[in-house]
Each structure stands twice: as C-alpha cells, then as structure tokens.
Amino acid sequence: MKLNRRAFIGTGAAAAAALQAPSVWGAAHGRPKVVVIGGGAGGATAARYLAKDSKGEIDVTLVEPSRQYYTCFFSNLYIGGFRDLSSIAHSYGTLASEYGINVVHDWATGIDRDAKTVTLAGGAVLPYDKLVLSPGIDFVEGAVPGWDLSTQHKMPHAYKAGSQTELLKAQIEAMPEGGRFAMVAPPNPYRCPPGPYERVSMVAHLLKDINPTAKILVVDPKANFSKQALFEEGWAKHYPGMVERIGPDFGGENVSVNADEMTVDIDGVVEKIDVCNVIPAQKAGRICELAGINEGNWAPVDGHTMASRMDESIHVLGDATNQGDMPKSGFSANSQAKVAAMAIRGDLTGSKVFPAKFSNTCWSLIDTDDGVKVGASYQATDEKIAKVDGFVSQTGEDAALRKATYEESLGWYAGITSDMFG
Amino acid sequence: MVKGAKTIFGVAFFVSCVAASSSVADEIGDAERGEKLFRQCAACHQVGQGAKHRVGPHLNGIFGRKAGTVDGFTRYSEGLVRAGNDGLVWSLDKLHAYLENPKYLVSDTRMNFAGIEKREDRADVLAYLRQFSDNPADIPEAQPTALAPEVELSPETLAIVGDPDYGEYLASECTTCHQRDGSDQGIPSITGWPREDFLIAMHAYKRKIRPHPVMQSYAGRLSDEEIAALAAYFEGL
Numbered sequence: 001m002k003l004n005r006r007a008f009i010g011t012g013a014a015a016a017a018a019l020q021a022p023s024v025w026g027a028a029h030g031r032p033k034v035v036v037i038g039g040g041a042g043g044a045t046a047a048r049y050l051a052k053d054s055k056g057e058i059d060v061t062l063v064e065p066s067r068q069y070y071t072c073f074f075s076n077l078y079i080g081g082f083r084d085l086s087s088i089a090h091s092y093g094t095l096a097s098e099y100g101i102n103v104v105h106d107w108a109t110g111i112d113r114d115a116k117t118v119t120l121a122g123g124a125v126l127p128y129d130k131l132v133l134s135p136g137i138d139f140v141e142g143a144v145p146g147w148d149l150s151t152q153h154k155m156p157h158a159y160k161a162g163s164q165t166e167l168l169k170a171q172i173e174a175m176p177e178g179g180r181f182a183m184v185a186p187p188n189p190y191r192c193p194p195g196p197y198e199r200v201s202m203v204a205h206l207l208k209d210i211n212p213t214a215k216i217l218v219v220d221p222k223a224n225f226s227k228q229a230l231f232e233e234g235w236a237k238h239y240p241g242m243v244e245r246i247g248p249d250f251g252g253e254n255v256s257v258n259a260d261e262m263t264v265d266i267d268g269v270v271e272k273i274d275v276c277n278v279i280p281a282q283k284a285g286r287i288c289e290l291a292g293i294n295e296g297n298w299a300p301v302d303g304h305t306m307a308s309r310m311d312e313s314i315h316v317l318g319d320a321t322n323q324g325d326m327p328k329s330g331f332s333a334n335s336q337a338k339v340a341a342m343a344i345r346g347d348l349t350g351s352k353v354f355p356a357k358f359s360n361t362c363w364s365l366i367d368t369d370d371g372v373k374v375g376a377s378y379q380a381t382d383e384k385i386a387k388v389d390g391f392v393s394q395t396g397e398d399a400a401l402r403k404a405t406y407e408e409s410l411g412w413y414a415g416i417t418s419d420m421f422g
Numbered sequence: 423m424v425k426g427a428k429t430i431f432g433v434a435f436f437v438s439c440v441a442a443s444s445s446v447a448d449e450i451g452d453a454e455r456g457e458k459l460f461r462q463c464a465a466c467h468q469v470g471q472g473a474k475h476r477v478g479p480h481l482n483g484i485f486g487r488k489a490g491t492v493d494g495f496t497r498y499s500e501g502l503v504r505a506g507n508d509g510l511v512w513s514l515d516k517l518h519a520y521l522e523n524p525k526y527l528v529s530d531t532r533m534n535f536a537g538i539e540k541r542e543d544r545a546d547v548l549a550y551l552r553q554f555s556d557n558p559a560d561i562p563e564a565q566p567t568a569l570a571p572e573v574e575l576s577p578e579t580l581a582i583v584g585d586p587d588y589g590e591y592l593a594s595e596c597t598t599c600h601q602r603d604g605s606d607q608g609i610p611s612i613t614g615w616p617r618e619d620f621l622i623a624m625h626a627y628k629r630k631i632r633p634h635p636v637m638q639s640y641a642g643r644l645s646d647e648e649i650a651a652l653a654a655y656f657e658g659l
Binding site for chain 1: 462497498504506507511587588590591592594595597598599600601602603606608609635636638639640642643
C-alpha cells in the first residue's frame with residue numbers, strides 16, 4: 001500500500017477532528033450534510049463522488065471502523081499466493097486530505113430516522129440531510145449449526161477480508177501432508193457469487209505447491225453456482241482429483257460443524273477435516289436492521305436512485321441491498337454508489353440528474369494466468385434494477401485470452417481501488 | 423495457387439485512382455484488379471510465394487487467422503495483440519472493416535493507412551489476398567457487399583456535440599476499469615483520447631465489430647449522444 005506524507009497527515013487530521021468533535025457536529029453549518037456509513041466499494045466511492053462532484057457544496061462524513069481496509073476482491077489471490085496482504089490494504093488518507101471528507105473511524109450503533117441523526121459507539125451524534133448505508137454483509141445466526149462468531153477463529157469464514165483471510169491461509173499452510181480442507185459454501189443470495197469457487201481454485205493452487213496429496217471438499221447447498229462450467233473445467237485441468245463437491249442432492253444443504261472436534265456432518269455422515277472454511281448464509285450489515293429499513297434479510301431500494309423503499313432520506317448500496325438483478329459484488333456497489341451520489345447531489349444542490357446506468361464484471365482466477373469473467377449491464381425500472389445484456393467467458397478458450405483476462409482483472413483492481421480511495 | 427500467386431510487390435507504387443465502374447455484386451471481387459490496387463499496400467506488405475515481413479507482416483494465410491499472431495513478426499501494437507486475444511479473427515467482414523479504416527478495429531494500430539473508401543475496391547483487394555490463404559473454400563465468395571457493412575461513421579454522427587456534464591456522469595462507469603490518470607495495466611488508457619478515435623472505437627463495439635464482450639455490452643446500450651458526451655469528456659481530461 002502506498003501512503004504518502006500528505007495522505008498520512010490527512011488521516012491524522014481526520015482522526016484528530018473526530019477526537020475533538022462535540023457530541024453534535026456543527027449543526028449551525030449551512031452546507032447540506034451527508035453521512036456515509038461503511039468505507040468499502042459502495043461507501044468510499046459514494047463519499048468520494050459526493051465530495052468531488054459537489055466541489056465542496058456538500059459536507060461529507062464517512063464512518064468506517066477500520067483504518068486499514070482490506071478489499072474482499074483479490075483476497076482469494078492472497079490465499080493463492082498471487083498477492084501479498086499489503087497489496088490489498090487501503091487507507092482513507094486521500095479521501096480526507098484531497099477531497100475534504102470527514103473520515104471518522106468508529107462504529108455506527110444507532111440511527112434516529114425522525115431526528116435524522118446517527119449515533120456512534122464513541123458517543124458522537126452526527127446529523128444528516130441524507131444518509132448512505134453501505135455496511136456490506138453480516139452472517140445469519142444459526143445458519144450452519146455448530147458455527148457462530150465465537151468459533152470463527154477455529155473455522156474462519158474469511159468472507160470479510162483481513163485477519164480472517166490471514167488465519168485461513170495460515171491454517172491451510174499448517175495442514176498435515178495429505179490432509180483435508182473443507183468449505184461450507186453459502187446459499188443464495190450472498191456476497192460475490194463466484195467467490196467461494198475462486199477460493200477453492202486458489203486453495204488448490206496453494207496446496208498443489210506445498211501439499212499436493214491434500215484434498216478439498218466443498219459442501220454446497222446450491223445445485224448450481226456462478227461460472228460453474230468454467231471452474232469445473234479448470235479444476236479438472238489444473239487440479240485433477242483434488243476437488244470434490246457435494247451438492248444438495250447428496251446432502252449438501254443439511255450440514256453442521258463441530259469446531260472442537262474439527263468435523264463436518266453432511267446429512268448424518270461425519271467427516272474429519274483439518275481446515276474448515278465456513279461461509280454462512282448472509283444478510284445486510286446490522287446497521288440496516290437497526291435503521292429499520294430491511295425487508296427480510298436485505299434492504300429494498302429504488303433502482304433509479306438507490307434510495308431505501310422505507311425512507312427516502314436513506315440510500316443503501318451494495319451487498320446490503322435487495323435491488324433486483326445485480327449480483328452482490330464490489331463492482332456492483334461501486335456502480336450503484338455513483339448513481340446514488342448523482343441522485344443525492346441532485347436533491348441537495350439541484351445538480352443535473354441523468355438516468356441510472358449500472359454495470360458489473362466479476363473476474364476470477366482459476367490458476368496462474370487462467371482468468372475468467374462474467375458480467376452484465378443493467379438499467380433501473382420501477383420494479384427493480386434489470387439486466388440488459390450479459391457475457392461470460394467460454395470453456396475451452398485459448399491460453400492467451402485467459403492470460404489477457406487475468407491481466408484485465410489486475411487493471412480493474414487498480415482502477416476500482418483508485419475510484420474508491422482516490 | 424492460382425493466378426497472381428507469383429507476384430511479390432517490393433516497390434511502393436501508389437495507384438491513386440483506378441477507374442472502376444463495373445459492378446461485381448455476385449462475386450467476392452476482381453482479383454486481377456485487386457492485384458493492381460494492392461500496390462498501395464505493397465510498401466509495407468508482401469504476399470505470395472516467398473513473401474517476407476517488411477514494415478508490416480506478410481499476408482499469406484491472413485484469412486481465418488487470429489489477429490496479431492503471424493510467426494516471426496514482432497512489431498504489432500499492443501492493441502492489435504489485445505484485439506486478437508479478445509477474439510479478433512481476420513474474416514472477410516473484419517478485413518473489410520480494417521481496410522476501410524484500420525482504427526475502426528484497433529485504435530493504436532501501426533498500420534498508418536487512411537483506408538480504402540470504396541467498397542468495391544476493398545472487395546477486389548480482398549479477392550486478390552484470398553488467393554494466398556490456405557482454405558479459400560472456407561472464405562465466402564458470394565455477396566461480399568452483404569457481408570461487409572460500411573463502418574465509417576456518418577458526418578451527422580461525428581458532428582454530435584455531447585453534453586459534458588452527462589459525459590462526466592457516464593464516464594464514472596468507465597473509470598472503474600480505465601484509470602483516469604492514464605495508467606494502462608491490463609486495460610488500455612482512454613484519458614486524453616482524440617475525440618474521433620473514441621467515437622470510432624465505441625461505435626465499433628456497439629456494432630459488435632470489435633470483439634471485447636465487456637465493451638460490447640457497455641457500448642451496446644449507449645446512444646449516439648451518450649457516446650459523443652463521453653468522447654468530449656475523455657478528450658478534455
């Protein structure tokens with residue numbers, strides 16, 4: 001990660017401002033206030049575009065607990081040994097110093113929709129004219145019997161990048177020779193549809209190097225999954241005999257785990273394993289529930305503006321939303337953030353508003369220089385965000401195209417992270 | 423080999439105008455006439471028995487070949503190699519497009535050539551080149567005009583003045599991948615691109631003449647006005 005001096009001072013200044021802030025932020029301030037909760041692909045992008053495009057007309061505060069943000073996208077490449085962890089770490093210094101965003105490293109613990117305020121764990125109360133929630137995912141309690149957050153150090157989810165990803169990789173590296181790695185895959189809908197299967201590929205890549213007789217067991221409640229033909233072709237080609245997947249027809253949806261015994265129970269058959277990556281069922285980040293804007297597990301939004309269907313002063317982005325056809329991905333969140341920023345700016349400053357356009361592409365790496373992609377473009381209708389046109393890599397593509405696709409993903413990573421963090 | 427195969431043009435001899443009024447709509451073109459027209463290409467390209475790479479690669483076997491892949495030729499532009507990887511294969515219609523305006527298919531092509539404006543002239547050159555490809559049977563002979571849409575943009579399309587504010591908003595979709603600072607790792611830079619190159623490239627994606635599926639998808643739903651707005655925005659960055 002690059003951290004230049006100016007960016008560093010920016011973070012320091014923002015942190016100092018946060019410490020000195022009174023419990024209610026400058027209510028006398030004339031500029032309209034937008035508070036953004038969550039500094040990932042949705043929130044960081046929204047904050048940056050609001051600040052950049054309003055040219056100081058909007059007072060933007062970004063609330064994010066982590067000072068160091070690890071992108072979920074490309075975290076599988078860290079497991080596979082293609083990236084080091086520092087290369088997927090980002091800080092908020094530039095957003096503070098270059099864009100004048102108030103970056104507050106704290107947890108949002110409550111939202112008062114009538115008073116239009118956000119309460120932080122540290123006690124501060126932030127008033128807003130518009131609120132943007134981009135909290136990502138949390139896990140559904142009890143989704144995998146035997147697993148909860150207290151067992152995540154034994155059976156990591158590694159589905160929020162950072163220490164969990166590091167832990168999972170360390171466990172894989174410490175596996176006994178010829179040992180067994182198990183993944184409990186999530187049911188739909190969940191963050192990053194190809195993510196678990198790219199992870200299987202990256203774990204296989206790592207094991208092929210350091211523990212070639214090890215095996216991978218995937219327990220999956222879904223009959224089909226994203227880019228399935230591409231992954232299965234790649235596994236057979238690069239990692240023959242290593243990956244076994246148990247779908248719902250063989251009990252893949254009836255699974256429990258025992259973290260003390262390191263076992264997985266698949267429809268009554270108990271398997272001993274050495275490493276277990278549990279990716280449970282998911283729901284919108286908890287702040288959406290606290291705000292009372294969920295319907296079921298997710299926050300429904302109007303695709304034209306990304307405004308909550310429950311409260312037009314709140315816009316919701318990314319994984320936490322129920323919006324229609326877009327997959328839950330960093331690319332989607334980044335795309336939705338720009339639509340939301342435009343709509344909010346239009347409401348607060350009267351700037352021009354254009355029709356919403358969305359897009360998404362998800363690249364996955366199967367093995368060295370073997371990249372694939374799936375994507376689509378979308379538009380807003382009154383009912384939902386609807387898919388317009390899509391594409392997916394084909395099986396049997398030549399090596400040069402796969403390499404070019406991987407290189408394209410590197411370009412995209414550099415592009416989207418600079419689009420998020422400046 | 424058929425007639426004309428013996429010829430190697432080593433000398434640049436530009437034929438500025440060949441009067442050609444006879445219409446040959448039912449055939450691929452007139453190879454003999456194409457041989458004469460090819461002289462404008464021969465400064466850089468050889469074709470036929472013993473043809474060697476010159477400024478440009480030799481053109482034996484061009485039909486059906488993946489772009490940017492001739493053995494021994496090392497001076498392809500990045501964009502041409504990328505287009506080949508994306509799926510550009512030299513079929514009759516792609517060659518027609520390339521001869522009409524090379525930039526329609528590859529923006530940074532090193533083929534510094536203004537293009538052959540008349541469809542019939544292109545068809546004749548291609549009929550000539552076709553004789554030096556291995557499987558002429560696979561190369562369509564009939565109705566060349568139906569196979570080759572004109573790629574040049576109309577003056578009206580080129581003249582559309584885009585709304586820069588709209589361009590800025592639309593551009594936010596591009597900058598997820600194409601970095602504003604002009605970095606081009608894995609994905610080409612479009613910052614500061616000349617307006618006309620931008621228009622030509624985007625319309626080629628929209629019409630699926632250029633192969634990249636992501637770009638085809640994005641360009642496919644942009645109106646002419648939206649493409650013009652983007653072109654104006656990126657040129658001004």
